[in-house]
Amino acid sequence: MAPRLKSLDLFNDAYAQRIEQLMQEKREGRKVIGTFCLYVPDEIIFAAGADRVVLCGGKSDPITRAEEYLPRSVCPLIKSSFGSVIQSTCGTGEACPHFGLVDAVVAEATCDGKKKMYELLGQRVPTYVIDLPQVPDSPGALRYFESELGRFADYLEGLTCIRATDDRLREEIRSANETRRLLQRLFDYRKRDVPPLTGLETLKVMQKQYFLSPAVFKDYVRALCEEIDRTESPAGERRPRIMIAGCPMPSGSTKVPEIIESHGGVIVVEESCTGTRSFEHLVDEERLVSEALPPMQAIAERYLKIPCACMTPNDRRIESIVDLAREYRVDGVVYYSLQGCHGYNVERYCVQQALKQAGISMLAIETDYSASDAGQIGLRVEAFLEMIA
Ligand code: SF4
Numbered sequence: 001m002a003p004r005l006k007s008l009d010l011f012n013d014a015y016a017q018r019i020e021q022l023m024q025e026k027r028e029g030r031k032v033i034g035t036f037c038l039y040v041p042d043e044i045i046f047a048a049g050a051d052r053v054v055l056c057g058g059k060s061d062p063i064t065r066a067e068e069y070l071p072r073s074v075c076p077l078i079k080s081s082f083g084s085v086i087q088s089t090c091g092t093g094e095a096c097p098h099f100g101l102v103d104a105v106v107a108e109a110t111c112d113g114k115k116k117m118y119e120l121l122g123q124r125v126p127t128y129v130i131d132l133p134q135v136p137d138s139p140g141a142l143r144y145f146e147s148e149l150g151r152f153a154d155y156l157e158g159l160t161c162i163r164a165t166d167d168r169l170r171e172e173i174r175s176a177n178e179t180r181r182l183l184q185r186l187f188d189y190r191k192r193d194v195p196p197l198t199g200l201e202t203l204k205v206m207q208k209q210y211f212l213s214p215a216v217f218k219d220y221v222r223a224l225c226e227e228i229d230r231t232e233s234p235a236g237e238r239r240p241r242i243m244i245a246g247c248p249m250p251s252g253s254t255k256v257p258e259i260i261e262s263h264g265g266v267i268v269v270e271e272s273c274t275g276t277r278s279f280e281h282l283v284d285e286e287r288l289v290s291e292a293l294p295p296m297q298a299i300a301e302r303y304l305k306i307p308c309a310c311m312t313p314n315d316r317r318i319e320s321i322v323d324l325a326r327e328y329r330v331d332g333v334v335y336y337s338l339q340g341c342h343g344y345n346v347e348r349y350c351v352q353q354a355l356k357q358a359g360i361s362m363l364a365i366e367t368d369y370s371a372s373d374a375g376q377i378g379l380r381v382e383a384f385l386e387m388i389a
């Protein structure tokens with residue numbers, strides 16, 4: 001095992017500072033936007049002068065409260081997110097400190113459970129919904145999405161009185177691409193025989209991406225990369241290399257990575273919205289110049305490539321999983337899906353078929369945020385690691 005990197009502590013200490021920063025911004029009149037999904041482009045929010053925090057829930061505690069409003073069969077991510085909002089607005093249980101700071105929520109038309117949850121959310125906080133074409137390669141999808149993003153920029157201008165001009169968008173594109181490149185650099189280190197970071201450590205960094213300001217996040221990731229560059233690569237025993245593919249793991253949900261790594265595996269890559277999906281495509285900066293591509297179109301192109309399971313067909317995701325498995329030299333894939341998430345649960349079959357053809361073993365884990373199945377998952381993970389070792 002590689003020694004623990006000191007720069008990881010930067011991320012641990014960041015929470016209180018960020019809350020204070022957001023409160024200060026609000027005192028100065030800056031608007032704060034809450035989001036729940038990768039399809040909402042940060043570039044547009046920042047270009048319109050607002051700040052943003054991601055409100056996806058990964059904790060199990062708020063779920064009981066959410067089930068007073070939502071069916072039990074809805075996925076835990078939706079229930080946890082909504083439960084935190086209820087606790088914040090009704091003053092019961094642990095309130096979400098971020099929700100109390102947001103001026104508006106920007107939602108997106110992805111899975112059915114989320115879309116319906118947003119309707120209930122709209123009763124408590126101004127909620128704006130971006131429509132999303134779900135057959136991304138169909139003729140007209142790109143134009144439609146671009147027009148939706150334009151409408152979104154108009155909405156933000158109404159809130160902040162700041163126009164997301166082309167110049168401002170270009171500036172934010174440069175900044176967001178810089179974050180994406182830094183994250184790719186961080187993930188590249190994990191291709192080493194002994195990765196300098198565990199999967200759990202990397203996940204905690206990725207979770208902070210959604211709540212720190214981009215400038216601070218980039219500084220911390222850069223510091224982490226520089227520390228890795230300065231540190232000699234340790235020799236160590238080879239542990240089974242695992243890729244996690246599937247649903248996001250928002251802050252608070254670390255159960256499955258903890259189990260995998262406590263049983264001797266090492267997670268070297270995550271195909272998820274708390275992994276590669278958040279940074280794998282850049283907005284095309286070159287064509288902004290060479291073809292005078294309108295920045296809003298460049299943003300729409302990049303975001304429509306995100307291979308969420310709400311898209312159909314979603315071959316892009318299946319191909320990406322096989323490519324990542326080879327690139328990071330994984331011994332096996334753990335397919336992680338949340339109960340009630342039909343998109344990722346149904347797509348599991350095609351992923352398994354593709355991995356089988358590529359000669360890569362896969363273990364499917366369908367779970368929630370509770371600890372009740374931890375023992376059973378542990379036994380299955382142990383047997384899987386023995387099989388692929
Ligand atoms: S899994 Fe899909 S719906 Fe969920 S955050 Fe990612 S892109 Fe959005």
Ligand code: SF4
Pocket residue numbers: 075076077078111112113114247248338340341342343344
């Ligand atoms: S995990 Fe699945 S069901 Fe839950 S919000 Fe994301 S896409 Fe929707």
